Amino acid sequence: MYKHDVIVVGAGGAGLRAAIAAHEEGADVALVSKLHPVRSHTGAAEGGINAALHPEDSWELHAYDTMKGSDYLGDAPAIDTFAKQAPEEVIQIEHWGMPFSREEDGTVSQRPFGGMSHPRTTYAGAETGHHLLHTMYEQVVKRGIEVYEEWYVTRLAVTDHDNPGDRECYGAVGYDIKTGEIDGFYASDGVVLATGGNGQAFDHTTNAIANTGDGQAMAYRAGAPVEDMEFVQFHPTTLPSTGVLISEGVRGEGGILYNSDEERFMFEYGYANNDGELASRDVVSRAELTEVNEGRGINDEYVDLDMRHLGEERILDRLENILHLAEDFEGVDGLDEPMPVKPGQHYQMGGIEVDENGQTCIDGLYAAGECACVSMHGANRLGGNALPELLVFGSRAGQHAAGGDLGEPEIPTGPGAQSEDGDVDLPVEPGTIGDGSDPVLADGGAVASPEQLLETAVENERERVETLLERDGVNHAEVRERVQKTMTENVNVFREESNIKEALRDIREAREQYQHVGVSDSSRTYNTDLIHTIETRHVIDNAEAIAIGALAREEFRGAHWRQQYQERRDEEWLKHTMLAWNDGSPKLYYKPVILEGHEKTYEPKVRSY
Ligand SMILES: Cc1cc2nc3c(=O)[nH]c(=O)nc-3n(C[C@H](O)[C@H](O)[C@H](O)COP(=O)(O)OP(=O)(O)OC[C@H]3O[C@@H](n4cnc5c(N)ncnc54)[C@H](O)[C@@H]3O)c2cc1C
Numbered sequence: 001m002y003k004h005d006v007i008v009v010g011a012g013g014a015g016l017r018a019a020i021a022a023h024e025e026g027a028d029v030a031l032v033s034k035l036h037p038v039r040s041h042t043g044a045a046e047g048g049i050n051a052a053l054h055p056e057d058s059w060e061l062h063a064y065d066t067m068k069g070s071d072y073l074g075d076a077p078a079i080d081t082f083a084k085q086a087p088e089e090v091i092q093i094e095h096w097g098m099p100f101s102r103e104e105d106g107t108v109s110q111r112p113f114g115g116m117s118h119p120r121t122t123y124a125g126a127e128t129g130h131h132l133l134h135t136m137y138e139q140v141v142k143r144g145i146e147v148y149e150e151w152y153v154t155r156l157a158v159t160d161h162d163n164p165g166d167r168e169c170y171g172a173v174g175y176d177i178k179t180g181e182i183d184g185f186y187a188s189d190g191v192v193l194a195t196g197g198n199g200q201a202f203d204h205t206t207n208a209i210a211n212t213g214d215g216q217a218m219a220y221r222a223g224a225p226v227e228d229m230e231f232v233q234f235h236p237t238t239l240p241s242t243g244v245l246i247s248e249g250v251r252g253e254g255g256i257l258y259n260s261d262e263e264r265f266m267f268e269y270g271y272a273n274n275d276g277e278l279a280s281r282d283v284v285s286r287a288e289l290t291e292v293n294e295g296r297g298i299n300d301e302y303v304d305l306d307m308r309h310l311g312e313e314r315i316l317d318r319l320e321n322i323l324h325l326a327e328d329f330e331g332v333d334g335l336d337e338p339m340p341v342k343p344g345q346h347y348q349m350g351g352i353e354v355d356e357n358g359q360t361c362i363d364g365l366y367a368a369g370e371c372a373c374v375s376m377h378g379a380n381r382l383g384g385n386a387l388p389e390l391l392v393f394g395s396r397a398g399q400h401a402a403g404g405d406l407g408e409p410e411i412p413t414g415p416g417a418q419s420e421d422g423d424v425d426l427p428v429e430p431g432t433i434g435d436g437s438d439p440v441l442a443d444g445g446a447v448a449s450p451e452q453l454l455e456t457a458v459e460n461e462r463e464r465v466e467t468l469l470e471r472d473g474v475n476h477a478e479v480r481e482r483v484q485k486t487m488t489e490n491v492n493v494f495r496e497e498s499n500i501k502e503a504l505r506d507i508r509e510a511r512e513q514y515q516h517v518g519v520s521d522s523s524r525t526y527n528t529d530l531i532h533t534i535e536t537r538h539v540i541d542n543a544e545a546i547a548i549g550a551l552a553r554e555e556f557r558g559a560h561w562r563q564q565y566q567e568r569r570d571e572e573w574l575k576h577t578m579l580a581w582n583d584g585s586p587k588l589y590y591k592p593v594i595l596e597g598h599e600k601t602y603e604p605k606v607r608s609y
Contacts, residue, residue, distance in 0.1 A: 001454065002148070004030040006401045007187040008194055009153045009172055009215065012040030013129070014369025014390035014397075015194035016136035018358075021398030022192075023143050029402070030146040032153055032174055032185055034210065034531070037137045038130075041196055041208045042390070045129025046247035046321060047113065048121035049391075050384040051086040054110060057118040059083040060599065066385060069115045069280055070378025071558035071568065072604035073228065073576070076597030077410040078376040081356050082385075082392050084598075089391035090122055098135040099124050101318065111252045111318075113384045115280040115609065121384040126247055126321035132387065148185070150177040152531055153214070154464075156191065156222045157184065157450075157457040158362060164223030164580065165414040169365035170450035172218075173461045177531060180524025182462050184454040190364045190401030193219060193352065194394065197370040198542040200535075202345035202492075203484035206238055206245040212535035213542035215371035219352040220541060224360035225414070225580040227373040227591075228350035229542070230549030231559050233381055234493045236284035238344030240302045242329050246341055248383040250322055251277040253314065255307040257288070258338065259296040265303070272609040279609035282380045282559040285343035285493050292342075304338035343493055347386060349377040349559065350549070353413050353578065357406045358397025361414025368397040374411070375576065378593075379558020411594065419575065422588030424552040427501040428508040430544055431585030433515055468533055473518025476533040482510045483536075483543045491547050496563040500551045507544050514540060545586065549577045552588060570604050 006022040008015045011033035022029040031037065052062040063083035067074050090108075094100060100108040101123055113121040124131040140147065151174040158169045171186040185191075195215030199207025220226045236257075237246040251257075257277050259265045266272050271287035272279030279287075288303050297303060307315060307322075312335055315323065319334075326332045326339045351373035358366040358374075369390040376389060400406050486506035490499035514537060521529040555569040556562055575590040595602045 001184045001186050001451065003186045004028050005187065005189040006192065007032060007172060007185045008192045008398065010194035010196060011037035011147065012194060012196050012369060013042035013132055013387060014394040016140055017391050017394030018192045018194055018368055018398030019145050020136065020139050020143065021395040022402040023145055025399050025402035025404045027189060027402035030148060032148040032151045034150065034152040034177065036149045037147065038133045040133060041211055042129045043133045044208065045387055046126045046245065047249040048111065048123035048128050048384045049090055049387040050113065050116065050120050051090040051122060051388055052083065052120055053087050053090065053108065054118065054120065057120055061117055062120060063597065065115055065117050066376060066382060067602045068607055069380055069382040071380055071607055072574065072602065073378030073557060073593055074376050075411050075594040076602055077594060078356055078374040080598040082376050082389060085392045086388040089388060089395065093132065093135055096135050096139055099131055101125055111249060112278060113252050113382065114248055114278045115382040121252065123249065126249055126319050129387065148174065152177055154461055154534055155457055156218050157454040158222040159453065163415060165361045165416060167223055168363045171454045173457050175465065177526060180527065182458060182465060184458045186451060186454050187364065189403060190366055192358065192366040192368060192397050192401050193371055194369045195371045197348050199345050200539050201483065201487050201543040201546060203488045204243045205345035206235055206243055207345065212538050214535065214538045215367060216351055217538035217541040219360060219365065219367060220581045222362065223581065224362050224365060225353045225578045226350060226545050227353040227375060227576050227578055228549065229545040229579065230553050230577060231349035231379050232345060232546060233281055233347035233349060233559050234285045234343040235346035236281055236288055236343050237305055237341040239329050240340050240342050243344045244325055244329050246305060246322055246325065246339060250305060250307050250319060253318055254310055255305050258304045258306060259291045260298045261296055265291050275609040280380055281383060283609060286561065288343055289493050298340065302340045302342040305341045306338040307334055347381055349379065349381050355409035355411040355413050356396065357400040357409050358393055359400060366397040366401050368394040379560060417591040418589045419592050420590050422552055422590055424548060424588055426504060426548065428505050430548060433511050465530065468519050468530060469522055471518035473516040474513050476517055476536040479510050479513045479517060480536045480539055483507055483539055487543050491550050494561055494563065495550055497551065500547055503547045507540060507547060510540055545579050548579060548586060548588065553577060574604065
């Protein structure tokens with residue numbers, strides 16, 4: 001058993017920031033990550049980090065843009081905390097050596113981004129995330145923070161009190177990918193989940209193969225509710241053949257979208273008469289798909305993104321990476337021709353319910369970064385807001401887990417925050433198949449000591465892994481593909497009731513198949529077959545939660561569009577969708593959105609760009 005004060009699971013942007021903050025608070029902290037830290041998906045972030053740094057900008061404006069972008073589903077205390085703290089976080093990483101792009105006078109450059117009323121996106125070329133990871137990893141190494149890399153965390157050690165609000169988390173169980181060893185990571189002060197997004201629930205995604213929603217599924221199964229999972233961001237500019245992202249930075253620099261008639265459709269058809277290509281992502285994605293559906297798409301599939309008019313010098317200075325991506329993945333030279341683009345899954349706005357200090361309703365369990373929902377992105381995240389979010393709330397989660405005093409949170413979590421029960425007409429039974437027992441929870445209520453609880457969880461995990469290794473069954477890839485395909489076909493940008501129900505039926509069948517999944521590779525060294533098999537159950541849990549939320553929410557808000565309900569319905573739906581895993585099946589309920597901020601109360605308005 002490995003013992004520390006704070007265990008941070010995941011070493012992407014959120015995990016690294018949390019670990020540094022916990023260390024600064026005086027804790028003995030360790031990072032446990034299935035990937036080497038600098039291979040985390042934060043490294044793929046291209047466009048930038050928003051912060052109100054310019055004298056003519058302000059945190060209030062940034063907060064307002066974020067609330068409007070969220071389609072008024074963000075919680076004001078989270079948004080205000082975020083917008084106030086983002087500048088100091090950006091200055092902090094600058095001091096740690098982040099190589100930001102700069103103006104002639106040496107100030108950090110800031111470019112316009114979708115939905116922002118001021119150019120406030122700082123960046124390092126088109127490789128912002130890569131530099132961010134390296135800058136923070138350097139700080140982790142400098143501080144001597146222990147990193148257990150290529151350790152895959154498979155379950156949490158949480159007590160099993162009936163009320164999740166009474167539960168405690170004492171650590172996590174890890175599988176050493178290099179050796180096959182299974183052991184416990186004991187945390188005396190707290191576990192911070194920073195495991196990233198769940199894009200692998202879809203088959204056309206900008207997310208890496210490792211983004212399987214592990215943290216969301218583990219926390220959910222341990223009793224921490226997941227929030228607003230139906231809000232999935234589809235980015236408007238992904239390469240059609242692979243899903244690789246073409247950064248919003250291209251449109252920020254002046255890139256233009258054209259349909260097959262060479263019309264600048266964002267203006268031509270009135271999708272966003274003011275902001276055009278730089279309208280919020282949900283708006284641009286719907287516009288592109290409408291063009292395709294109305295016969296003005298190219299090859300019935302995509303539209304063109306043209307940056308040739310920006311000129312070679314500017315492109316090479318600010319967007320060179322984009323040229324390589326278009327050339328390598330699509331065979332297109334962005335200096336000479338437009339690049340094909342279409343919407344693809346990109347970001348999960350929902351996630352593990354936390355407060356402004358990163359705490360879930362389970363004592364000692366925290367979450368930060370894309371796996372968490374604080375909630376500041378609400379129904380739609382603005383580009384460039386995820387990286388500052390992981391800095392602000394990663395830092396707060398690490399600090400709080402290590403005993404730092406951040407004051408009482410204003411955002412309630414857990415069953416006590418419920419305002420009403422949910423009711424949804426599901427076509428099939430959701431949740432676990434079989435006896436309903438949940439392998440994440442150990443026999444917590446009765447155990448003699450936290451260490452013993454963790455030992456029990458380790459033993460349970462060893463048994464599960466042995467069973468998977470011994471069983472000759474269905475390959476995980478078959479199950480995962482079934483889920484990904486149905487999610488992309490049926491729970492995409494445009495959503496219809498019958499399609500979402502079809503997806504839920506497919507997911508149920510995938511769960512049935514998963515009962516018979518087996519691992520053909522029996523080795524203990526780098527057994528990716530085993531890792532992907534365990535991940536696939538997380539993919540199923542995430543997909544199901546997204547689809548249930550999508551079916552329940554009968555309105556059009558932000559990234560969530562429903563054919564039968566094409567308008568935002570504040571009277572009924574200004575509330576967060578919550579799913580709690582009770583005895584192996586999801587319970588749906590709602591909690592109110594908080595619009596009362598630090599300085600003012602936000603008034604929901606029509607969202608136009
Ligand atoms: C292509 C792309 C470009 C983007 N560009 C921008 C941008 O320009 N600006 C912006 O604000 N946002 C951007 N985003 C969004 C943003 O980059 C992500 O939301 C953010 O980086 C996620 O960081 P994270 O630390 O939460 O997760 P990640 O960086 O994905 O890190 C997750 C970590 O968890 C570990 N992990 C996962 N599961 C386990 C497990 N079971 N056990 C152990 N370890 C585990 C992984 O090894 C990894 O270290 C972009 C996203 C994508 C996909």
